[in-house]
Amino acid sequence: MKILLGKNDDKAVFVKTLLKKHTKTKPNTEANHVFLTELLYAVEEIKLIKTGQLKGRPAEELLKELP
Numbered sequence: 187m188k189i190l191l192g193k194n195d196d197k198a199v200f201v202k203t204l205l206k207k208h209t210k211t212k213p214n215t216e217a218n219h220v221f222l223t224e225l226l227y228a229v230e231e232i233k234l235i236k237t238g239q240l241k242g243r244p245a246e247e248l249l250k251e252l253p
Contacts, residue, residue, distance in 0.1 A: 234240035 231240065235242040
């Protein structure tokens, strides 16, 4: 989860401090970034298919492409 704080006032500093004390963090690697970007793209594509703005493919077609 990403959290973006637009201000750097006392409230934002408090929230950052609170999060650091009660959450575990690790640096985002390039592989994680690529995976998350592709996952977000896939979710958006699914939304477009559900609304009819994009045509989907049957799962059988996808399975036939696998080795």
